[in-house]
Amino acid sequence: MSAPFDVIFREIVSGGMSTALNMLKILIPLMIIVEILMVYNVMEKVADKLQFLAGALGMQKQSIFPLLVGVVMGVTYGAGTLIEINRKMPIPKKDYALIGIFMFICHGIIETGFIFAVAGAEIFTITVGRLVIAFLVTAAAARLPVFRKMSEKTEEN
């Protein structure tokens, strides 16, 4: 060990406490925002305005809403919404894969933007940079033959 035991112990206690405080500082406002977005159906309204992106991403229009939820709030919410929407309005298999690609590169931007900005990262890079990368990768993937072939089939579940 390159430090005495009491130094290590003190670092664990003080670091652990500041980690706990930081988390509360972030998660309480974050969850309030998420709750407001849900209760007032903000996501649906924004998704309506973003319909024009569907073409560039090679998706159907109804796929934009679950994608937006996943990207803004997190994969768990996104996956939940995707399953929900699919029940009402079947989403093609191709869109499932494309939403997956986009959503798993870039999700929970409010939450991760918050926490990594507090930790000292460049906030512009980690939010806008990630969105741009995810958008380009997804748009490119949509044009690959593998994805084109899946186009019209819908997922059964």
Place this chain on the structure above:
Amino acid sequence: MNLFAATIRDGAIKGVKTAAMLLKIVLPIYAAVVIIKYSPIMPFLQDLFFPAMKFFHLPGNGIVPLITGFFTDEYTTIAVMSTFDFTTAEITTIAMFVLVAHSIPVESAIAQKIGMSAAKFAVFRILSAIAVGLLVGWIGGMLG
């Protein structure tokens, strides 16, 4: 109580609950990483990964938050990252890498739930994370 006040209250309660749930996982890992940092394992890890981390413009110990993030989540990564002294450019590179590839066990399970192959998506995310990490590290290296 009106709808707005109730919404805020529910959000605050969820925030505290989520923090409590996360802390149960984060704190033990944080303690373990502090111990590892002062143990002989750390110099060994640094030497081993120094060549690879160089491509990301990261110091050798940059591997510790990257591996932690891969298996756990963003919160643990940040807790672990705070035990070291990284520059803004390094933190941004680590952030971008971890934000693309994190919580792989948990999120692969979610991917499977919506009908994707968990293995394919894990591989896809690791490859994307490496590509993104290289790009951001390279830009950070040029600016810094």
